[in-house]
Amino acid sequence: MHAIYEFLNISDLPENEQEPFEKWLKFSDGEYLQQWYDAWKAHPDKILRECFDGWNSLIDSAEKELLQIGVEYRHYRQIKQKLGGLRIYIDTQHLPEDAQKKAREIVEKFIKLAASTCEYCGADGILLSHSGCIRTICKNCDQKTFGTEEI
Numbered sequence: 349m350h351a352i353y354e355f356l357n358i359s360d361l362p363e364n365e366q367e368p369f370e371k372w373l374k375f376s377d378g379e380y381l382q383q384w385y386d387a388w389k390a391h392p393d394k395i396l397r398e399c400f401d402g403w404n405s406l407i408d409s410a411e412k413e414l415l416q417i418g419v420e421y422r423h424y425r426q427i428k429q430k431l432g433g434l435r436i437y438i439d440t441q442h443l444p445e446d447a448q449k450k451a452r453e454i455v456e457k458f459i460k461l462a463a464s465t466c467e468y469c470g471a472d473g474i475l476l477s478h479s480g481c482i483r484t485i486c487k488n489c490d491q492k493t494f495g496t497e498e499i
């Protein structure tokens with residue numbers, strides 16, 4: 349894992365991309381990874397997912413269900429991994445009350461699904477802690493990432 353700064357000079361970017369990228373770096377204290385920058389460039393209209401790829405299909409489904417009740421990309425505040433769990437923060441104030449309730453239910457449903465899904469590969473996972481780093485992870489990815497012999 350490398351910091352973006354090791355790969356990228358903002359002035360190397362096309363002019364129309366420099367300002368949004370700078371804002372994005374400030375928002376994140378500049379700690380994002382190159383792969384996330386690439387993902388953002390490919391989908392600048394989507395909220396950045398601050399987690400590994402194993403949760404992507406869950407988040408895709410959550411976004412699809414939320415879109416059906418009126419939660420658009422501009423209503424997302426943050427999607428991330430925190431303490432090993434998926435967090436999806438959205439604005440629902442524009443929705444009628446029943447849709448707000450539905451939105452909470454959808455988010456809760458996918459947070460629950462993510463709690464048993466490996467954040468790295470999408471296989472069945474469990475919550476594990478490695479010296480303060482808490483992740484929902486499967487046995488294979490745990491060995492690959494943290495070098496643990498046994499769970």
Ligand SMILES: [Zn+2]
Pocket residue numbers: 402466467468469470471485486487488489490
């Ligand atoms: Zn895995």
